[in-house]
Amino acid sequence: MNRRSFLRLASAVPAWAGAGIPSIFRTVPAAESGITWVHDNAASPWNHLPEVVAPGCAFFDYDNDGWMDIFLVNSGACDFWKPAKPVRNALYRNNRDGTFTDVTKEAGVAGTMFGMGVAAGDFDGDGWPDLYVTGYPHCTLYRNNRNGTFTDVTRRAGVAAPNWCTSAIWFDYDNDGQLDLFVCRFIDYGPKANEICHAALGRYGYCFPRSYPGQPSYLFHNNGTFTEVGHLSDIGKSLGKSHGVVATDINNDGLMDLFVANDTMPNSLFVNRGKGRFEEIGMSAGVALNEYGDPRAGMGVDSADYDEDGLMDLFVANVDHERFSLYRNLGSERFMDVASRTPIGSATHMLSGWGLKFFDYDNDGMLDLILANGHPDPLIDQESPGVHYREPLLLFHRTATGFENVSSQAGEAFQQQWAARGLAIGDYDNDGGLDVLVANNGGPPLLLHNEIGRRNSWAGIKLVGVKSNIDAVGAIVRWQAGGKIRSRLRTAGGSFLSSHDPRMVLGLGDAAKVDWVEVKWPLPSGLVERFTNVPVGVYTTLREGKGR
Numbered sequence: 001m002n003r004r005s006f007l008r009l010a011s012a013v014p015a016w017a018g019a020g021i022p023s024i025f026r027t028v029p030a031a032e033s034g035i036t037w038v039h040d041n042a043a044s045p046w047n048h049l050p051e052v053v054a055p056g057c058a059f060f061d062y063d064n065d066g067w068m069d070i071f072l073v074n075s076g077a078c079d080f081w082k083p084a085k086p087v088r089n090a091l092y093r094n095n096r097d098g099t100f101t102d103v104t105k106e107a108g109v110a111g112t113m114f115g116m117g118v119a120a121g122d123f124d125g126d127g128w129p130d131l132y133v134t135g136y137p138h139c140t141l142y143r144n145n146r147n148g149t150f151t152d153v154t155r156r157a158g159v160a161a162p163n164w165c166t167s168a169i170w171f172d173y174d175n176d177g178q179l180d181l182f183v184c185r186f187i188d189y190g191p192k193a194n195e196i197c198h199a200a201l202g203r204y205g206y207c208f209p210r211s212y213p214g215q216p217s218y219l220f221h222n223n224g225t226f227t228e229v230g231h232l233s234d235i236g237k238s239l240g241k242s243h244g245v246v247a248t249d250i251n252n253d254g255l256m257d258l259f260v261a262n263d264t265m266p267n268s269l270f271v272n273r274g275k276g277r278f279e280e281i282g283m284s285a286g287v288a289l290n291e292y293g294d295p296r297a298g299m300g301v302d303s304a305d306y307d308e309d310g311l312m313d314l315f316v317a318n319v320d321h322e323r324f325s326l327y328r329n330l331g332s333e334r335f336m337d338v339a340s341r342t343p344i345g346s347a348t349h350m351l352s353g354w355g356l357k358f359f360d361y362d363n364d365g366m367l368d369l370i371l372a373n374g375h376p377d378p379l380i381d382q383e384s385p386g387v388h389y390r391e392p393l394l395l396f397h398r399t400a401t402g403f404e405n406v407s408s409q410a411g412e413a414f415q416q417q418w419a420a421r422g423l424a425i426g427d428y429d430n431d432g433g434l435d436v437l438v439a440n441n442g443g444p445p446l447l448l449h450n451e452i453g454r455r456n457s458w459a460g461i462k463l464v465g466v467k468s469n470i471d472a473v474g475a476i477v478r479w480q481a482g483g484k485i486r487s488r489l490r491t492a493g494g495s496f497l498s499s500h501d502p503r504m505v506l507g508l509g510d511a512a513k514v515d516w517v518e519v520k521w522p523l524p525s526g527l528v529e530r531f532t533n534v535p536v537g538v539y540t541t542l543r544e545g546k547g548r
Helices: 003-010 343-348
Strands: 025-027 057-060 069-072 090-094 100-102 114-121 130-136 140-144 150-152 165-171 180-185 218-223 225-228 242-248 257-262 268-274 277-280 301-304 313-316 325-331 334-337 353-359 368-373 394-399 402-405 420-426 435-440 446-450 457-464 476-481 484-489 504-509 516-520 528-531 539-543
Touching: 057 114, 057 420, 057 435, 130 165, 130 180, 180 242, 242 301, 242 313, 257 301, 257 313, 301 353, 343 368, 343 394, 343 402, 368 420, 457 476, 457 516, 476 504, 484 504
Parallel strands: 114 165, 165 242, 353 420, 457 539
Antiparallel strands: 025 446, 057 069, 069 090, 090 100, 114 130, 130 140, 140 150, 165 180, 180 218, 218 225, 242 257, 257 268, 268 277, 301 313, 313 325, 325 334, 353 368, 368 394, 394 402, 420 435, 435 446, 457 504, 476 484, 476 516, 516 528
């Protein structure tokens, strides 16, 4: 952290901080935001495993007014739980003044199953984001009607994805200009399959995922409706217990690959070989197992070029005593876990991670990292010394020499304990500072306002594909400011069960202006455009082939 950044941090000292501890994020109370919804985890004496996994959350602009709205996933009635009173998801409209209004009922997105996660994307290319909500025993696709309401088109589209699904992402795997859908499937589950497992103290407890068989994930090709094509490649041949997924390009060939975190099974790295063929290379790439050859409990994932060497790196969060993994891309489709060489390794050894994201919280141009944690077993405090059900959030600041753990400076929420699951990143007040939304199991969500991002220069851009997919997943953005050239790949997914603000915030540091922004649009276009008049401190829409 340079001197100027430190002084900026030090100027924002909250009342709780006491002796000069700077605050990076401020917890926004429900009384201020208007977000009063609370997750119901359906806790029961029978300890059904879905009770402890969810929920996810999303930042997305459902009404196209340029302000990020919020979607929160809840559990719901299913074959193992009949709630005494209605349980529903929540859609909160952004009022553009720091507050939100619950519009779930009129929007028609309350939910029809035991919800898990959410993926926002414009699957029909009409310019309005749609919602895919995962869960048990099926999933739901809501098409945006462009009037504040949604229609359930799951059956018509053919994407119900039966049994238990977790994370999902929209991306264009075959570069035909339409968004396809990848859906993580977790264990083969149902009331009759529910195992009787005992905790260490002889009580009825939650079973480990290894007690259940795995399943292959789904890949749906978008051809107006959807066709499941995962079974035609290694995706359908690979059994997993999949939690998190990110679409990235590990070999810079313009085809989006998939990194999938599996719980108690080897992680999967599906490399896109073109023409619908995916090859699973997790073992040879070095991302499937730990250094002793054992699988870990993979949950949240992300991908970014954190070290700015032009190659996309990978991250996966695991359960306690396993340490999280930071996989540095070595080229030639090989990776090395370097977490133990950074503060990330020691800080995460006793934690269990779910939602996470690489993002530039202070707009200095370098990618930082946030981790949302919480153990999956509510009884763990009584069974395992040093391990806790509720755990702290972690924040790591990227500097020229590596990652620095700045959690102690990050704000009040980072000094508290949470049963965190999903995490989404988005700028809900359009001030250029990326804010954070955390979904907690069996509790209210956590909204964190970024207090310092706006103090450095920034340029916000929204990419709109024309020949390429409308969400511009796979686009490469380069920019120059203050003599420094940086680059970002527009990935899809990342985190856990959650969906992020689709806009990109380009951190400019001390620079007063951005010299140029260059966009290499995904195929089938592949067009490279340079924009020299991108303003600073606001969001600008860049349309493929049409300029601003």
